[in-house]
């Protein structure tokens with residue numbers, strides 16, 4: 001049997017740990033030789049697991065995403081060896097190969113090297129184009145370095161994506177729109193726009209008191225709506241709750257997660273999911289029941305403008321969500337129906353957790369009753 005999957009490669013190294021970051025990464029420069037040996041072993045283990053547990057003899061890698069951490073701390077030669085190893089074990093024919101890069105330490109030569117080895121999409125961790133914002137986020141780079149990186153990135157990569165964070169203290173609608181205008185001086189095709197969130201366990205969680213959280217909640221809504229309007233007017237599609245893209249530049253790799261398609265992860269901390277099994281390294285984290293999978297389809301689907309398919313829910317659970325159960329959401333203007341799809345409105349995006357919670361309760365109750 002052949003399975004088509006997306007492959008995520010986790011690079012757990014950064015120059016410095018950012019105080020808001022809850023990703024697994026350590027402030028350390030990578031020892032490439034040592035790290036490559038670990039990754040090769042990981043690939044071999046994953047391959048045997050896929051053969052033994054899923055009887056999959058052929059795996060086709062359709063997207064590749066190097067994320068982190070800071071994948072741009074690794075050299076062109078490293079990726080050359082990695083891709084050649086992957087080709088030995090899988091049908092390695094990704095249509096989209098993304099590398100995340102931080103602005104510090106980037107050069108035209110380095111970027112060209114990544115392109116030469118096969119990457120066709122660059123995701124730049126700009127985060128802010130204001131020195132005030134970058135200082136607040138304790139980033140290594142300043143605005144000048146970010147602008148330089150954008151200039152170089154656009155020279156080498158036609159498919160250029162940028163990560164931005166909004167909601168740092170001191171940023172209002174005006175400053176956010178100024179940063180977005182500055183950004184759009186470059187031919188950026190994709191923007192990931194995340195709200196600054198003080199995740200538990202990070203130094204920022206301690207710094208942000210309850211009053212600040214409440215204030216941010218109100219401001220966050222304003223910033224979200226203002227950026228939505230600004231970017232849509234300039235031809236970007238708000239295709240996912242935190243992602244905007246020009247037509248035909250949606251991130252193919254991330255769509256696999258949101259559409260509940262199978263993916264493999266390599267590198268420390270990377271999670272894989274095929275069928276109903278989710279695992280990390282050799283450890284099975286979860287065996288998902290049909291109800292778990294339906295809930296994930298709802299959660300992930302409602303992150304996308306195109307929503308989730310009720311047919312997919314029916315395939316998993318054996319019953320559909322009756323229209324009467326969608327009525328409260330339709331009435332409140334939180335979702336709309338598009339054929340068999342339930343799609344969030346802009347207000348539905350803003351109240352994503354509430355919509356998800358409601359629909360989870362609906363499917364849980366139906367599941368208990370065995371459908372209606």
Ligand code: SF4
Pocket residue numbers: 013014015016017018021022023025068069070102125
């Ligand atoms: S550079 Fe990115 S991955 Fe590394 S610590 Fe900062 S936010 Fe986290």
